[in-house]
Amino acid sequence: MSEIVVVRHGSGPEVLLVHGGAGPRTTWGPLAPLADRWTLAHVHRRGYPPSPPPRERQDFEVDALDLAPLLVGRPHVVAHSYGVLGTLTAAGAAAGSVRSLTLIEPPLNYLVPDDPEVARLERIGDAVLTHGMDADPIELREFLGLVGASIGDGPLPEGVVAAVRRARGTRPTSEARPRLDAIRDAGVPVLVASGDHAAAHERICDALAGALGGERTVHPGAGHFVAAAPGFAERLETFLRESVTRRASSSR
Known part of the structure; x- marks a missing residue:
């Protein structure tokens, strides 16, 4: 399979940005000012030019295989919506390969049964x-x-x-079962973010933060595209900096 394309901007520690159903520009455009201090690595998932089209369908397992080699340098990873599924699948298979995880409104509905x-x-x-x-x-x-x-x-x-x-034809989100236990056991710093626009998203994010032992943040004002909400970029940068300090202290 042809490799996916990653477009990098800025300088500093790498932050790998994994979009969901919308493209990188729509999803991550508001984070552009962070490129003054961080290298923003924009993943283009299969089907989103200039990356190649999927061979069969959008599939979080294929996304995970595409992301795996990008984790070699232990980047921070920020993922949105469907992109969280491939991110967590890849991170669960090699939990020590990510410096931190920021997860925005993922469709991990199984975490909240009977709702x-x-x-x-x-x-x-x-x-x-x-x-x-x-x-x-x-x-x-x-x-x-x-x-x-x-x-x-x-x-x-x-x-x-x-x-x-x-x-159309995307692998259903209901089939995703990432290894959350492996990520939690590895002590990966996690931030789970939502936009306070739908009760279902809030409950899923609450459950995910609990399952991963992560931090929780809510930023209204931009709906599902939380990266565009007031205060999110600042909260993300604070989390990234604290993650670097935390991991450095724990490794001593």
Whole structure:
């Protein structure tokens, strides 16, 4: 398989940025000022040019294989939405290979069993990933709203339609079971972030932070695209700096 493309900007310790269903520019653009002090390494997942298309479908297991060689230098990793699944799969297989993990609103619905809102998020999310534009129109719009798409009341914008079509056939999020125990046991510093726009996302993030022994932060104002929310970039940088200090102290 051809290698994926990683575009780097800035100087300083590397921060590997792994996007989800939206591309790197949409997801991580607001973090650009951090390049004055950090090397921002923008991963382009398969299907997002200039990386090659997937051979069959978007798949978090394939993402994990793509990410594995990028972890050799022990970067900090910041991942969003579907991109968290591949990130955690890769990190769980080699937990000592990441300096820290920042995880933003991942679709790890299994962490909150018997919750009707989380169950609905999983059901409609998997339906949209399976059927694309052929999914139930009401559920499609509901899901798009939950994942931050700007859709309004009229016809879906061309860019949104293109994204839904690109995602069709994606491996369902309900199949992901990353090795969270391995990451926690390795003592990896973890920050779990959400945007306070949907109860299901908040509950999943609470559960993930608990499972990983991580810190929790909430930044309203940008919906699912938490990186654009007021105060997030500052909180992230504080966490990255504290992670460097913490790991250095623990290794003495």
